[in-house]
Amino acid sequence: MAKLTFTGGIHPYDGKDLSKDKPIKDIYPSDELVYPLSQHIGAPANPIVAKGDTVLRGQRIAEAGGFVSAHIYSTVSGTVKTIEPRRTVTGDMVNSIVITNDYQYTEVEYDVYDEIDVDNLTPEQIIERIRDAGIVGMGGAGFPTHVKLSPKEPDKIEYCIANCAECEPYLTSDYRRMIEHPEMLIEGLKCVLRIFPNAKGILAIEDNKPDCIEIFKRMTKDEPRILVKALKTKYPQGSERQLIFATTKRAINSSMLPADAGCVVNNVDTLCAIYNAVWNGKPLMERIVTVTGDAIANPQNYRVYIGMSYKELIDEAGGFATEPAKVISGGPMMGFALFDLNVPTTKTASALLALTSDEVSKYEPTACINCGMCLEVCPGRVMPKRLAELADHGNLERFEALGGMECCECGCCSYICPAKRHLTQSIKSARKIVLANRKKAGK
Amino acid sequence: MSDMMRVSSNPHIRSKVTTDKIMLCVVLALLPAAGFGVWNFGLHALWQILLTMASCVLSEAVYELIMKKKVTVLDFSAAVTGLLLALNMPPAAPLWVGPLGGVFAIIVVKMLFGGLGQNFMNPALAARCFLLISFPSIMTNFQCDAYSGATPLASLKAGETVNVFNMIIGRTSGTIGETSMIAIVAGACFLLLLGIIDLKVPASYIITFVIFYGLFGGHGFDGYYISAQLAGGGLMLGAFFMATDYVTRPVTKLGQIVFGIILGLLTGIFRVFGASSEGVSYAIIIGNLLTPMITRFTVPKAFGEGGERI
Numbered sequence: 214m215a216k217l218t219f220t221g222g223i224h225p226y227d228g229k230d231l232s233k234d235k236p237i238k239d240i241y242p243s244d245e246l247v248y249p250l251s252q253h254i255g256a257p258a259n260p261i262v263a264k265g266d267t268v269l270r271g272q273r274i275a276e277a278g279g280f281v282s283a284h285i286y287s288t289v290s291g292t293v294k295t296i297e298p299r300r301t302v303t304g305d306m307v308n309s310i311v312i313t314n315d316y317q318y319t320e321v322e323y324d325v326y327d328e329i330d331v332d333n334l335t336p337e338q339i340i341e342r343i344r345d346a347g348i349v350g351m352g353g354a355g356f357p358t359h360v361k362l363s364p365k366e367p368d369k370i371e372y373c374i375a376n377c378a379e380c381e382p383y384l385t386s387d388y389r390r391m392i393e394h395p396e397m398l399i400e401g402l403k404c405v406l407r408i409f410p411n412a413k414g415i416l417a418i419e420d421n422k423p424d425c426i427e428i429f430k431r432m433t434k435d436e437p438r439i440l441v442k443a444l445k446t447k448y449p450q451g452s453e454r455q456l457i458f459a460t461t462k463r464a465i466n467s468s469m470l471p472a473d474a475g476c477v478v479n480n481v482d483t484l485c486a487i488y489n490a491v492w493n494g495k496p497l498m499e500r501i502v503t504v505t506g507d508a509i510a511n512p513q514n515y516r517v518y519i520g521m522s523y524k525e526l527i528d529e530a531g532g533f534a535t536e537p538a539k540v541i542s543g544g545p546m547m548g549f550a551l552f553d554l555n556v557p558t559t560k561t562a563s564a565l566l567a568l569t570s571d572e573v574s575k576y577e578p579t580a581c582i583n584c585g586m587c588l589e590v591c592p593g594r595v596m597p598k599r600l601a602e603l604a605d606h607g608n609l610e611r612f613e614a615l616g617g618m619e620c621c622e623c624g625c626c627s628y629i630c631p632a633k634r635h636l637t638q639s640i641k642s643a644r645k646i647v648l649a650n651r652k653k654a655g656k
Numbered sequence: 657m658s659d660m661m662r663v664s665s666n667p668h669i670r671s672k673v674t675t676d677k678i679m680l681c682v683v684l685a686l687l688p689a690a691g692f693g694v695w696n697f698g699l700h701a702l703w704q705i706l707l708t709m710a711s712c713v714l715s716e717a718v719y720e721l722i723m724k725k726k727v728t729v730l731d732f733s734a735a736v737t738g739l740l741l742a743l744n745m746p747p748a749a750p751l752w753v754g755p756l757g758g759v760f761a762i763i764v765v766k767m768l769f770g771g772l773g774q775n776f777m778n779p780a781l782a783a784r785c786f787l788l789i790s791f792p793s794i795m796t797n798f799q800c801d802a803y804s805g806a807t808p809l810a811s812l813k814a815g816e817t818v819n820v821f822n823m824i825i826g827r828t829s830g831t832i833g834e835t836s837m838i839a840i841v842a843g844a845c846f847l848l849l850l851g852i853i854d855l856k857v858p859a860s861y862i863i864t865f866v867i868f869y870g871l872f873g874g875h876g877f878d879g880y881y882i883s884a885q886l887a888g889g890g891l892m893l894g895a896f897f898m899a900t901d902y903v904t905r906p907v908t909k910l911g912q913i914v915f916g917i918i919l920g921l922l923t924g925i926f927r928v929f930g931a932s933s934e935g936v937s938y939a940i941i942i943g944n945l946l947t948p949m950i951t952r953f954t955v956p957k958a959f960g961e962g963g964e965r966i
Contacts, residue, residue: 219959225669304663382669454960466960539662550663571662572670579731580773582675584902588909594959598907616958624667631673632773638665 216420218445219455221592223625225448225546227421228383232505232512237389239516240529244314246520247299247557248274248285249307253349254356255281260310266293271321271496274310277344283357283560284347286496287312288518290319302523302542302549302556309557312520324494331492336367336408339491346490347560348497352376352451352480353543355561358487361479362408364472370409371475372461375402375484377418377425378444378451381544384564386501387481389514391418391425394485395432399439401484404491405477406438412477414439417460421446448546449623453478455592467593467619482563497560504530508537508567517558523565524554537567538574546624576633587626587636593619597626601636604643609650612643620644675772679732681852685843686739686897692839693832697747697802701832704754705742711758712738719767733772737761740780740897743833744890744937745787748800753791757783777944778901781894781937788937796932803829809888809933812881820880823887830889837887844896856912857905857919858895864920865891872928891923894936904944911947911954918950919943 251257256278262268268287275285287310294313298306326334334342344359364370375398379387391398402414414436416429420443433439444450444459453471456478458464463474471478479487482500489495498519505512510531517526523542527533541548542556543564587597595616603612617640626636694702716734720727729735738758745754761783766775788795798807805811807830808818822828826836833840847853869885870877886892899905899919906915919939926935 223671225671458959464960466958469960537661539664539668541668545669546667548666548668550661550666550668552661552663568668571664571668573664573668574662576670576674579675579728580771582678582733582773582902583905583907584678585907586673588907588956592959594956596907596955615955616961619958619961622666628667628669629671629673631671631675631678633670633674635665637667641665 216445217442217459218447218450219458219592221590221594221625222447222449222455223590223628224446225382225628228505229385229388231383231507232503232514233385233388235385235389235513237393237501237514237516240518240521240526242289242314242518242521243525245294245522246287246289246312246314246518247309247522248287248312248520249299249301249309249557249559250275250285251307252285252301252355252559252561253283254354255279255283255360257308258282258285260296262293262310264293264295267291268293268312269319269321271323271498273347273496274312277347277357281357281360283349284345284496285310286347286498288498288520289314290317291315300553300556301559302551302562304549304552326492326494331404334407334491339404339408342491342494343487346486346496348483348486348490349560350480351482351486351500351560351563353547353561353563358479358483361477362405364470364477367409368411369475370412370472370477372415372477373402373405373409373412374415374417374456374460374476374478376451376453376456376478376480377416377422378456379422379481380419380446380448380451381546381563382448383505383566384503384544385505386503386514386563388422388425390481390485390501391422391428395425395428397485397488398481399429399432399436400492401479401486401488402439404487405479405484409477415460416441417444417456418442419444419446419450449592449621449625452592452621452623454621467621500558500560500562502526502558502562503564505564506537506567508533508535508569510534517562519560520557522555522557523551526558526565527554527567533567535569537569538571539568541566541568546628547622578634579632581632581634584631586629586631590625590629592623592625593621595619597636597640600643601634601639604639609643609647613647617643618647675733676731678852679736681847681850682736682897683732683739685846686736686743686833688839688843689743689833689836689893690739692826692836693743693747696826696835697800697832700751700800701747703751704745704747704749704832705739707751708742708745708754708758709735709738711755712741712762715759715762716767719763725771728772731772734762737766737779741783743893744780744784744831746795746798746800747802747832748797749794753787753794757787760786773903775903777941778898778904781898781941784937785941798829800829805829807889807933808884809927812884812888813933818884818888820883820887823884828888834890834893837892840892840896847896853896853900856909857899857916860913860916861895861899861919861923862886862891864917865923868921868924869928872924874928885927889927889934890936894940895919899940899943904947906947906951906954908951908954908956910956911950914950914954915943915947918946
């Protein structure tokens with residue numbers, strides 16, 4: 214049987230060997246933790262604490278600012294130092310709650326459920342618990358999970374897909390989760406399946422992780438509602454639309470939701486957070502972050518208190534072995550390059566990558582030779598070369614007509630381009646302008 | 657660590673494939689055909705190749721220096737143009753003809769339209785057609801020390817018999833690089849294996865030509881005539897090395913197949929009904945002119961476009 218996959222995509226050097234055999238290590242924060250009020254898609258959260266307030270670990274410090282938004286919780290006990298704009302990974306200044314750690318880690322009491330309680334939960338109650346925990350898509354997009362789990366017609370959802378692809382090079386945080394806590398992931402998936410009575414669960418995983426596939430197959434052999442599907446190892450296999458296509462052969466465009474194809478997709482860490490929320494009543498306070506790259510002394514996977522600084526992660530990993538040319542939050546394909554290491558980890562921070570050579574500035578962009586490799590690798594099946602030209606010329610009308618908004622910004626075109634043109638960058642900029650114009654027109 | 661850190665938009669990694677590596681591979685892939693040409697026709701052919709290449713590279717460098725642009729000759733694209741043009745020269749042509757064509761190819765066809773990536777026709781073929789029109793007696797004289805008489809295709813058209821085996825090996829008269837089907841296909845296989853070219857254009861081109869020739873060539877699908885037509889003239893060199901030129905073929909997958917079919921039809925028309933026995937060069941440059949239109953009408957459908965909501 215042909216391997217499950219999509220058309221297009223690339224095979225970059227995956228760098229996962231640096232950290233894949235390093236067990237998840239706990240890391241404790243230092244004095245100051247920063248919680249940006251906007252670390253998800255949607256309205257920013259509204260702070261419900263004030264300067265000088267004492268907070269406990271697990272206490273809600275900001276309320277969701279609307280339906281598409283998420284609560285934020287303190288991950289340590291201490292006092293609110295201030296609420297002020299702080300720099301985040303994207304370089305933007307975002308209003309943030311700053312908390313001084315008292316190192317006591319005094320926790321609030323959680324509403325822990327046993328098996329009978331969980332079995333008796335209605336779908337609405339499960340979604341409520343997930344919403345209360347402030348869970349968002351932890352793969353990078355940060356879309357509030359309770360919104361994702363509330364489609365118009367829950368009965369029509371046929372597949373709940375666990376996105377275990379982890380196709381970004383260097384990242385091993387999901388892999389370690391799967392190796393060390395497969396039961397959390399599977400229980401998390403089962404919680405989602407309780408919401409959708411007609412759905413089957415799919416653990417979709419790239420075939421470069423045979424050990425995880427093996428574990429999942431063993432653990433789900435008595436679970437008639439859960440299937441394990443091995444996917445071809447290829448970037449961007451874990452992109453939501455590509456993943457849905459690979460597992461179900463259903464293609465959705467950028468203006469459709471996975472629910473339109475009868476699917477709900479959640480990433481590994483998100484499902485673990487769902488498990489914690491539904492069973493233990495615990496809000497989202499930690500995540501796994503891979504600290505890696507050839508400039509890092511001791512690459513490692515950490516269980517991180519959300520809100521601690523990237524700088525502390527690097528120090529914990531032994532600092533820089535060599536001078537890094539580039540430090541990236543996230544993977545090399547879709548991550549953000551940092552110019553300041555003193556930015557907080559957020560719900561969507563999957564990795565910190567420090568590279569000794571910057572391949573982007575190494576090459577000067579040259580003339581496009583029309584080779585067509587960008588069309589070949591584009592999972593959105595658009596014409597990156599043409600779109601980038603139109604974007605550079607500011608011809609947004611034609612840009613949209615040629616499917617510019619179908620681009621998922623995965624970066625394959627820029628990666629493959631022999632002329633080293635910054636295709637993704639041009640297309641991304643044009644997309645931003647189009648979206649901003651649409652918003653303006655809508656108002 | 658320094659305070660200055662590099663920031664750029666994603667992605668932060670790049671593949672190792674670059675334009676100059678691709679062009680260098682094309683030069684390497686043409687070496688079997690060039691080497692065979694030199695062995696077949698003698699040292700004069702070697703001088704023609706070297707001087708034509710030098711003329712192309714120098715024209716580009718001088719133009720860029722005069723226009724105060726970045727000198728880009730190290731991307732090997734001018735070398736590819738020069739080599740392709742030289743392989744399209746008759747073996748006995750005087751040594752000034754190739755370099756003159758090289759200047760025309762680079763200055764008129766390539767640089768005046770904006771340099772690499774902007775030319776609307778394959779520069780080597782446009783230059784060849786320029787030379788054919790300007791110096792017809794030189795460009796159609798295939799007599800040389802090694803061979804006297806017409807090219808196999810011309811003989812075939814005149815109703816004489818040809819030795820197909822020699823044509824496949826390349827022991828015939830013709831232009832410097834077009835005679836040996838084996839050497840050309842060997843080079844093409846190298847590019848196919850590296851993924852630098854693919855079969856969409858060459859296959860649709862050759863298959864269309866064979867069907868056209870079988871229907872209208874007057875000999876039906878006769879193996880002798882068809883293999884002679886395939887091995888003779890510039891078809892192989894054109895299909896694998898010039899029709900596949902990135903810049904002047906459509907960039908879309910469907911467009912490439914349409915392009916190949918158009919080339920096959922044009923080549924068939926020129927070879928069957930034309931005054932000359934050849935037609936590949938004209939077919940390809942006419943196809944090049946249609947490329948922007950073909951691309952425009954074959955824009956691929958985006959992933960999930962028109963996807964059904966269930």
